[in-house]
Amino acid sequence: MRKIALAIAVAMVVIGGVAAYARSTQGQPGNGPSPQDRFGVQGAHHRVDRDLGPVDGRDLIVVDVVVGTDRIAVRYTASGIQPVQFEHINDNPVFAREGPTFITADADGKPLTRYDGTESSVVGSSAIQGEIVFLWQGGQLHRLNISIARIMGDGHAHWTATFDF
């Protein structure tokens, strides 16, 4: 009687433990690349939330600016954008040369070099969210000027803005 009860108990403990362990390991970090290493800019986070105002039915809000040790990330959302189709980007020689989105910036009077850019949306939608990343030599950022010439090939989407930190 004692041996049987002990065997059953041990079996149940083992089964329960294995099942619990199997569940706990789901979703744990594996050997894949860390997207934060690729995309994330770590540093001083400035929540901006500045609406740059409607232009020809387009609107853009600079959501935040992150000043890292070697990069500056500017994140934004836009509405009313009429994107060029991806397969037709190169039909326009200006887009082919400069890209469908053209954003430049200078920090404390010095022009910044673009490092990376990402824009996301849903097919058929005019709302987009984006991020442009510039190289940065580090240090305190006092003033950031941003000039947006177009978003996703939409030349009506153009703004300039100055941010003081």
Place this chain on the structure above:
Amino acid sequence: MRHPAARMAQICRLPLTLFLAGLIPAATLALATPAEAAATYHPGAYSWHYVYLPDNSYQGADLNQADYYMWSDGTESVSNMYAGISRSSNNAGTTMIWSNAWLYNYDGTVPLYVYWARNDCGLGCYWSQNMWSGWKTVQAQSHYGITVHGIYGGCCRYYAEPTMGLWWP
């Protein structure tokens, strides 16, 4: 001398405790049935990723597109993932090989590996490819996507190879 029944109870107490301790998690896991989950469908979510060179020149754009269901049980199911490349016209003399695409979670896990390689398609060209048309269910809000490594001959990226990722709206 103790009563035989009391002795039996004492003998059985430890294994009975172990039995109950094991029974609770086992029964919980065995009896737990997943609740039926509601879903919202997000067809055609896409991202464009722009690649620039250290001289500030535009190199090209990557496309990443997918359909996905967001389930109320904390998972997402993804399908119809497309990848595309739009080459810039100002990168003459550059050779690119795009390869090694996989899906990944932002926590670093790799729910699906899909190997894919394609050689340079030439200046100013565009192409896209269906990377994955089945369904794969992963954690919700996991920000999985496709990463593409580009190998440049004669020039290089300043920090890292170009990548593209799908950022869920």
